[in-house]
Structures are given as structure tokens and as C-alpha cells.
Amino acid sequence: MPHFVKPTEGSWTEHYPELGTGPVSYEDSISPEHYERERDAIFARTWLNVGRIEQLPRTGSYFTKELDAARTSVIVVRTADGVRAVPNICRHRGNKLVWQDYPREEVSGTCRQFTCKYHGWRYGLEGDLTFVQQESEFFDLDKSEYGLVPVQADVWEGFIFVNLDRTNETPLAEYLGALGKGLAGYPFDKMTQVYKYRAEVGSNWKLYIDAFAEFYHAPVLHAKQAVADESRKLQGYGYEALAYALDGPHGMVSSWGGMSPPKDLDMVKPIERVLRSGLFGPWDKPDIGLTDLPPALNPAGHRAWGTDSFVFFPNFMLLVWEPQWYLTYHYWPTCYNTHIFEGTMYFVPPKNATERLRQELAAVTFKEYSLQDGNTLEATQTMLESRAVTTFPLNDQEILLRHLHKTAHDYVDDYEKRRGETPIQIGSTS
Amino acid sequence: MSEFPPEFTDLEPFAGWALRTEGERYAKRLASTMDELQAFYDAALPRLEDAMTYLDQFELDALPEDATGLLWLCYSLVNASFPVEVWRQPRVPDSGAAKFNAVIEPAV
Numbered sequence: 370m371p372h373f374v375k376p377t378e379g380s381w382t383e384h385y386p387e388l389g390t391g392p393v394s395y396e397d398s399i400s401p402e403h404y405e406r407e408r409d410a411i412f413a414r415t416w417l418n419v420g421r422i423e424q425l426p427r428t429g430s431y432f433t434k435e436l437d438a439a440r441t442s443v444i445v446v447r448t449a450d451g452v453r454a455v456p457n458i459c460r461h462r463g464n465k466l467v468w469q470d471y472p473r474e475e476v477s478g479t480c481r482q483f484t485c486k487y488h489g490w491r492y493g494l495e496g497d498l499t500f501v502q503q504e505s506e507f508f509d510l511d512k513s514e515y516g517l518v519p520v521q522a523d524v525w526e527g528f529i530f531v532n533l534d535r536t537n538e539t540p541l542a543e544y545l546g547a548l549g550k551g552l553a554g555y556p557f558d559k560m561t562q563v564y565k566y567r568a569e570v571g572s573n574w575k576l577y578i579d580a581f582a583e584f585y586h587a588p589v590l591h592a593k594q595a596v597a598d599e600s601r602k603l604q605g606y607g608y609e610a611l612a613y614a615l616d617g618p619h620g621m622v623s624s625w626g627g628m629s630p631p632k633d634l635d636m637v638k639p640i641e642r643v644l645r646s647g648l649f650g651p652w653d654k655p656d657i658g659l660t661d662l663p664p665a666l667n668p669a670g671h672r673a674w675g676t677d678s679f680v681f682f683p684n685f686m687l688l689v690w691e692p693q694w695y696l697t698y699h700y701w702p703t704c705y706n707t708h709i710f711e712g713t714m715y716f717v718p719p720k721n722a723t724e725r726l727r728q729e730l731a732a733v734t735f736k737e738y739s740l741q742d743g744n745t746l747e748a749t750q751t752m753l754e755s756r757a758v759t760t761f762p763l764n765d766q767e768i769l770l771r772h773l774h775k776t777a778h779d780y781v782d783d784y785e786k787r788r789g790e791t792p793i794q795i796g797s798t799s
Numbered sequence: 800m801s802e803f804p805p806e807f808t809d810l811e812p813f814a815g816w817a818l819r820t821e822g823e824r825y826a827k828r829l830a831s832t833m834d835e836l837q838a839f840y841d842a843a844l845p846r847l848e849d850a851m852t853y854l855d856q857f858e859l860d861a862l863p864e865d866a867t868g869l870l871w872l873c874y875s876l877v878n879a880s881f882p883v884e885v886w887r888q889p890r891v892p893d894s895g896a897a898k899f900n901a902v903i904e905p906a907v
Contacts, residue, residue: 565903593885593892640880643847713903722854722862722870725905730877733821736901737881740894 372609373625373669380765381613388771392760397778398573399754404705410784411683411777412438414534415618416544418685418699419445422527423561424477425452429494432477433457433467438574438702439533443520444483448494454522454531455496459485460515466492492517525549527557547616548679551665552689559657560694560715564732566739567711571747574684574700574708575773580742581698582680582769584608584624590741594648594734599636611669613768618682618776620769623668626675629654629692646727648734649675650692653727655717659693667691680769682776693717694728696735706750712739802868806853810846813839816875817868821901824871824878829889833882840883843876859907867907 376384383390397403419434425447435442442457444467459466464487469476482499483492491500496517501510521532523541526549530541542549570577580586588603595603612623629652630645631637641647666689667674679687686698699711714732719725763771802814816839818824828836850873854866862870882889 562905563903564901564905566899567902568897568899590893596885638880638884639844640847640877640884643844644877712899719859721859722857722873723851725859725870725907726851726873726877729874732904733877733881736825736899737891737894739899740891740897743899744893744895744897 372606373611373671375765381610382765382768382771385615385768385772388768388775392762393771393774394760395573395576395753395774396759397774398575399706399750399756401705403781404573404702406781406785407777408438408440408702410781412436412533412702413440414532414537414784415683415780416523416530416532416539416541417683418528418530418681418697419443419454420529421557422452422524422529423558423563425529427479429479429481430477431467431480431483431494433475434531435473435475435701436533441533443531443533445522445529445531446494450495452522452524452529453495454520455492455517456520458517459487459490460498460517461485461488461490461501466517495519526553526555545681546619548614548619548621548665549681552663552679552687554663555666555689555695556657556659557695557715559655560717562716562718562728563713564716564728564735565711565713566736567709568739568743569703570708570710570743571706572708572750573706574702575777576746576749576753577700577708577710577743578680578684578686578698578773579767579770580746581686582620582622582678582773583767584610584622585764585766590745591738594738594741596636596638602636608766610766611667611671611674614665614668615768615772618780619680620772621665621668621677621679622769623666623671623677624675625671625673640730644723644727644730646730648731648738650690650694650716650731651724651727652692654693655724657693657717680773682773683780694731706754710743802865803872804853804863804865804869807846807850807869810843810869810872813842813872814868816843816879817871818875819871821874821878821904824875827875828878828882831879831889833887833889836879836883836889840876840879843872844880847873847876862907870907 378384382388424432428447428449431444431446433442433444443454444457445454457466464485465472466483466485489502493499496519498512498515521537523530525541585608587608592600610622611625614621634642645652666677674691676688676690684700688696694716697713701709716728719728802817803810850869854870857866886892
């Protein structure tokens with residue numbers, strides 16, 4: 370007997386019949402060849418979230434973003450006219466334009482122009498070539514033809530996206546669809562106190578999204594995080610979402626778990642009782658005057674709402690928590706079985722030490738949970754690669770996984786169809 | 800000179816926990832025995848509410864040096880509370896060799 374109402378079809382999954390209910394293959398996560406297709410079909414031609422507008426506070430503020438999956442690096446910069454992105458390459462001999470000691474490390478700063486450290490060519494913030502060292506030594510060099518050609522960049526609710534496909538015709542807002550639209554107006558801009566974590570993970574990028582796109586695992590994998598009685602209670606309940614929603618390539622899960630404050634204080638740890646904070650963040654909401662949530666949040670309108678997790682395809686997750694803070698996840702593939710994971714927490718800046726300590730507890734809690742989440746991934750990747758088992762069941766609470774893998778596969782198939790290639794059955798040994 | 804404000808000299812034996820970054824605090828936790836973590840926790844947790852009250856009289860970005868040390872010690876208490884209150888080991892269970900490094904954290 371479900372605790373929360375499911376669609377009339379009887380399950381969330383069957384509400385979206387194109388998903389099917391059969392076992393799935395993770396060949397898409399263990400095939401080097403398939404990963405190469407994903408790089409072209411997905412990462413080189415979808416909108417990718419590369420940062421927040423607060424990272425570019427003034428004209429000339431910039432950061433670089435390594436996009437290994439799309440075989441490139443971009444410079445994202447604030448110009449007098451807004452946010453621009455240009456490929457991070459010098460037009461002269463192809464040197465990476467902006468970097469410090471290590472070419473593959475991302476950098477940020479503020480400048481008036483970009484200067485190549487190789488031969489001193491200089492570019493304005495808009496990408497125009499402004500200076501060539503010993504220009505007269507070149508042959509009919511027209512500087513106006515050697516600017517950095519911008520890649521598409523746009524901003525949604527303060528989140529900066531780039532799209533490396535110069536032929537892309539889908540505006541960012543349209544790409545983000547109903548879920549993006551339904552989040553508009555949330556005060557992301559007031560949540561500027563940042564904690565960012567980074568991990569190199571030994572798994573395919575989709576497998577870590579899988580890990581964070583279902584909470585079926587939570588009462589089990591994280592059982593040792595809670596006091597014993599609470600842990601037993603949670604495992605007895607299992608996990609059921611309040612709601613799921615799919616829209617195009619994107620999806621979301623709405624979860625209960627509002628613990629602000631918990632009904633039974635014996636069920637939380639002593640440090641949580643003193644600080645009034647925990648996994649779901651500080652129990653006392655910040656004073657930012659937020660009364661009505663935008664429609665995409667808590668779609669079931671449940672009083673026990675705790676957090677909503679949005680999966681914006683391909684590799685950006687956004688979690689909004691009931692106590693008014695948010696969290697982002699990014700999964701940057703570096704190989705078919707490795708990726709860089711970034712988890713970033715955003716709080717309203719604390720007014721005093723007490724509020725700061727409450728946020729610290731939430732941040733440390735997030736890290737400890739993530740260490741457990743991350744550790745399962747390499748174990749999953751290696752065993753999937755053994756191909757000892759090749760198909761796996763997914764339950765109704767894992768609908769977002771089914772949707773993610775299907776979406777990613779559809780992108781590859783569609784792209785290859787458009788290019789006139791016959792979709793190749795992955796995993797075939799021919 | 801004391802590391803902490805005069806009202807908190809009882810925490811002086813644990814001054815080694817007054818560490819500026821999450822990375823340093825986490826490393827010290829992993830390098831500690833459960834007895835050491837328990838001793839720190841037993842001394843610091845009962846003082847946490849007093850510390851909050853004391854620290855809240857200042858602006859966060861204008862803390863005196865000794866108050867900053869006390870705040871860092873409180874961050875360490877948060878970090879050390881996990882092993883003491885639940886896991887009985889310095890590292891979170893079932894995390895093996897997993898790493899998760901803080902690359903941006905608040906300045907204060």
C-alpha cells in the first residue's frame with residue numbers, strides 16, 4: 370500500500386509508457402565506443418551549465434571551463450554587453466589561451482584582455498584580436514579575421530550555460546522546458562554563500578546521476594548516518610517519492626523528509642539538536658521573505674515536502690531544499706568510466722556565527738553522505754564491465770534512471786540518424 | 800597568549816583543533832584516535848551554546864582573532880561529532896578510498 374498517491378496507471382513509470390518496465394542494460398555506461406558517440410551527440414550539442422552569474426561580478430570577470438567530453442575548453446567572461454563564451458584557444462598556433470601552471474586546471478580572475486602566453490597575441494573580452502606581436506612579419510594578416518568566434522552562451526535564473534553547437538537553434542529557456550519555467554523566480558540570487566566539493570570518480574557519468582536520481586538507496590546505504598532508532602524506522606518505511614515529473618530530456622523527483630524541526634528530537638543527533646541543523650539544512654529558514662514557491666517545487670503540495678531534485682539533461686542536477694537553500698551536481702566525463710563530480714551548496718549568507726555553524730553542519734553532513742555514495746560507483750562500474758550480468762531490473766522509484774539512459778541513448782541514435790549513419794547496436798561484438 | 804577568548808580558556812588543551820580550512824579539520828579527524836575525538840567532543844560540545852552566544856555579539860567579518868580561533872574550533876567540533884555520535888570510527892563507514900575535497904568554502 371503506497372503512502373503517497375501514484376498516477377492512475379498504477380505507477381509513475383507506466384504513466385510514461387515510452388519508458389517500458391522491462392529490465393535495462395548498462396552497456397551504454399561500459400562501452401568506450403558508445404561514450405565516443407555520446408561526446409558528439411550529447412556534450413558537443415546540448416546546453417551545458419558551466420557556472421553561476423555570481424562568478425562573474427564585473428566586466429572582465431572570467432573563468433575557464435574544461436569540457437573534456439566535448440573535447441574543448443571555453444572562457445566564460447562578462448563583457449559590457451553581458452555573458453560571453455569563447456573557445457579557449459589562440460588563433461595563432463592553437464595554444465590554450467587562458468591557463469596558469471597546469472593547462473588542464475580551470476582558472477578564474479578579472480582582466481581587460483586575454484593575452485596568449487606563447488607569443489603575446491591579445492584578444493578583447495568579446496574575442497576580437499587586438500594585438501599581434503611583430504605583426505609586420507606576417508603575410509597579409511587581417512586581424513579582424515582572427516578573432517575568437519563566440520560559442521552560444523545564455524543565462525537562466527543566474528545559471529550560465531554554453532552550447533558548443535554553433536548551429537543550435539533551441540534557445541536555452543525552451544531547452545529547459547516546463548521544469549525550467551516552473552522554477553523561475555526562486556531566489557537563487559540571494560543564496561550566495563558557497564561550499565563546493567570535487568571528486569574524481571571511477572565510473573561512467575550516468576551512473577553517478579543514477580545514484581543521486583533515486584532515494585531508494587537512502588535508508589539502506591546511509592543507515593549508519595542516523596541514530597539507531599531513526600535508522601530502523603527509515604528502513605522500515607523504505608522510500609517513496611511524493612511525485613515524479615518528466616519533461617522532454619529532463620526529469621524531477623519530489624521528496625518528503627522535511628525535518629525542520631523534527632517532531633521527535635530524540636531521533637536526531639546531539640550536535641543537530643544544539644545547532645538546529647542537519648542533512649536538510651538549517652531548521653530555521655533565512656529571512657528572505659520567500660512565501661510562495663514557484664510551481665515546479667513541491668508539485669504534490671505535500672506538507673511533509675523536503676526537497677526536489679531536478680535532472681537537467683545531460684549532466685546538471687539542481688536540488689532545492691524546503692529550508693531555503695540549494696545544491697547543484699555536475700558530472701563531467703573524462704573517459705567512458707571516469708568523470709569529475711562537483712557538488713556545490715548555496716546558502717543565504719549567514720548573519721552571525723550561529724547561522725554559519727548551522728550551515729557548516731549541513732555541509733559536513735553532505736560530504737559524509739557523498740563519500741558513501743561515491744564509493745559504490747567504482748564497485749558498480751567494475752562489475753558492470755565484467756558483463757557477468759547484462760540486464761537489470763529497475764523499480765518504480767528508479768524511474769529517473771530509466772528515463773536518463775533512454776534519453777541519452779535517443780540523443781545518440783537521433784544524431785547518428787541525422788548524419789545518415791546507421792545506429793549501431795552497442796555491445797555487439799561484430 | 801591564549802588562543803581563545805578568556806571565557807573559553809578551558810578549551811585551551813584542544814587549541815590544535817582551531818583550524819582554518821575544512822581540509823585541515825577533516826585530516827586531523829582522520830588522523831585522530833576515537834579516544835582523542837571523544838575527549839575533544841566531551842570538552843567542546845557542552846561549551847557550544849556558550850560559544851555561539853559569545854560569537855554572535857560580533858559581525859562575522861569582523862571577528863577578533865581569539866574569537867576566530869574559537870569559531871574554527873567549533874567547526875572542528877561539528878566535524879568530529881560524526882564519528883563520536885554515530886560511527887565509532889573516524890571515517891564514515893562504507894566509504895573506502897572515496898575522496899570528496901572542498902574546493903570552495905566560505906572565507907570565515
